Amino acid sequence: MNILAVGAHPDDIEIFCGGTLAKCAARGDKIFCCTATNGNIGSATLPKDEIAAIRKKEAAKAASLVGAEYICLDFDDELFYEDVNARIKFINMVRHCQPDVILTHNPHDYNPDHELTSKIINDIEVMLPIAKIETEEPPCPKMPVIYYFETEKGLGFIPTDYVDITDHFETKKQMVLCHESQKQWMADNYAGFSVDDTFIEDMVITSQYRGMQCGVKYAEAFIRCNDAYRVTPYRMLP
Ligand SMILES: [Zn+2]
Incomplete structure (x- = not known):
């Protein structure tokens, strides 16, 4: 399959579904990682274009660990x-990625960029195969299936599916x-982080917690997009 992960910021994809992407890559799936934003406010000291360039480089390096193409x-x-441009x-x-499955943010999360990324992915799903909606890339042959990945710290998130990672x-x-x-940056701006622990600690705890719920050591959790978001009578699983 072609698997597309779409996150709002460089680092979201890795934290919320990196293990699933690694697992899919290992079985031969083609992986794409896309971030909507370039992370250009993620530094208290560097100019916006400099931190954006650094963060895109970091995201591309992370994607390369699972052989994925990175798109920002x-x-x-x-x-x-x-807007229309977005x-x-x-x-x-x-359309460039021609995905069978898209992994993206939950529609309700702690950050507006996360929620808008999820909303746009949901909104465009039905438009992907329509030829009259013209883009450089050709229309998708079918609509992909969407899964939402973990919210920040797992709050308000009741999974429908787990992946043993x-x-x-x-x-x-x-x-x-x-x-x-x-x-x-994370240590300075978010409670619960220290520079020594970095944001690794949160990721470890969440992976263990989701693992505990499904009987393995580490897991990632997902919610299958369904009619709770929008009435869609013709969505089919691959
Ligand atoms: Zn984010």
Whole structure:
């Protein structure tokens, strides 16, 4: 299958579904990682274009660990709004990847960029095969299936599906560690982080907690997109 993970910021994909991507890559799936924004506010000291360049490099390195193509749509971090341009950019990106499955944020999360990324993916699903919606890339032959990955710290998230990532946990950890520039930033801006622990600690706890729920050492959790988001009578599982 072609698997597309779409996150709002560089580091979301690795934290929330890196293990699943590693597992899919190991079985031969083709992986794509896309971030809507370039993370250009993720530093207290560097200019926006400099930190954006660093973060895109970090995300590309993390994607390379699972042989994935990395795509950045280059919207501004935390100043990301939907308009025609945003919608067309998303459609073109998904058509480029021709995914069977898309993994993206839960519609309800702690951050507006996360929620908008999820919303646009949900909104464009039915448009992907329609030829009259013109983009550089050709229309998708079918609509992909969407799964939502974990919310920040798992709050308000009741999974429908789990993926055992025990054998791929090290790869996930290495993917998250690629985001070197975010260690200090996360420690400075979010309660519960220290520079020593970095944001690895949160990821480890969540993976163990989801593992406990399904009887393995480490797991990632997902919610299958269903009619709770929007009435869609013709969605089929691959
Ligand atoms: Zn994020």
